[in-house]
Amino acid sequence: MSNTLTIILGIVAMLLPLVVGRLYWKRFDHYFGKGDEAYMDTLEYFLKKIGSTILIAFIILWIGMSLVFNGSAS
Numbered sequence: 001m002s003n004t005l006t007i008i009l010g011i012v013a014m015l016l017p018l019v020v021g022r023l024y025w026k027r028f029d030h031y032f033g034k035g036d037e038a039y040m041d042t043l044e045y046f047l048k049k050i051g052s053t054i055l056i057a058f059i060i061l062w063i064g065m066s067l068v069f070n071g072s073a074s
Contacts, residue, residue: 006068013064021057025049 028049029040039045 009068010065013068014061016064017057017061020060021053024056025053028053 032048
């Protein structure tokens with residue numbers, strides 16, 4: 001794989017987790033908020049929200065970087 005393609009795919013692989021993490025953060029309330037404002041204002045809910053968002057973004061980053069650097073070994 002050429003260097004230019006590796007660089008472009010690497011940039012995409014780094015930006016994709018940011019986009020997905022932002023979408024997940026916005027939709028988390030809809031899926032797990034249960035419509036309860038008192039629950040959604042607790043520290044427990046915030047920690048679940050931030051932890052799961054970071055986990056999703058890290059998994060996508062890991063997969064993306066693995067794909068980019070597996071293809072550029074030659």
